[in-house]
Amino acid sequence: MKTKSNIGKEIKLFGMGLSYLLPTFLLLGVFLFYPIIKTIQFSLSDVLDGGVVDHFVGLKHYLALFSSASFLNSIKVSFIFVLYTVPITIILSLFLAVIANEKLKGTKFFQMIFSSQLGISGAASSAILLFFFHPTLGTINNMLGFFGIPSIGWLTSPDWALFSVALATVWMGLSLNFILLLGGLQNISVDLYESATVDGAGYWTRLFKITIPLLSPILFFVTIINFINAFQSFGQIHILTEGGPSEATNLIVYSIYRESFIYGNYGFASAQAVALFIITLVVTLIQFKAGEGRVHYQ
Incomplete structure (x- = not known):
């Protein structure tokens, strides 16, 4: 008591x-x-300039989402953007991490190089890539011209703009993913590899039977944060394309920005923000449900 x-x-x-x-x-x-x-x-309201709530309108803005061609297009563009960026970022980061984890001469130097992009801000990275993608002065088009390949409107063509921004996003996300995956690789016991080698397991067998399964918690975490970051991408869109051309890169986050800060439709923009939250939540829950049986903890 x-x-x-x-x-x-x-x-x-x-x-x-x-x-x-x-x-x-x-x-x-x-x-x-x-x-x-x-x-x-x-x-749920009509909002005046300065964030002053005028009056309650219920589900008016949510119903308007389904009749807005611009918003529906932003959903489609966002999912395509996610499919462009997330798998490529994870695969490349894993490839670089596996290489950097090998006991080779100069490995520390390559680890530093692969991690260095993390020290560059998103705005600075986008400004650098803006120079690379420039239609006339850009480095990429100059290289293509050297080989006799016609210039490409990387950021000015609706067919190429989203892909170009996706490439920029992949480059901007490599360092963080690389560091996380490399840390996971370095926590795997060397004894497991030595035992597998004694049993006659080759490099690829060790990779797919030991490395990937034991790295699955980190891979699962990296996948989640990359999906969320892809849905929330804004800085590179704003600097490189401003949602254009012809709304080809108008992701949901940038659509929210335009509706609120450019057009002043705060209620409609807020409804988009809630819709983005629900989409992100559902996608995350699906990943947790699909990945819980495939993650192996030591």
């Missing part, structure tokens, strides 16, 4: 714990929960 002194100590410890958590709760409340609540409120 608890005495009054014990109860008093538990209350004191509980209050002390809350005091330690209070700064976190305040930050989450101001920068996460409050914006979420306001976004939902805006999506």
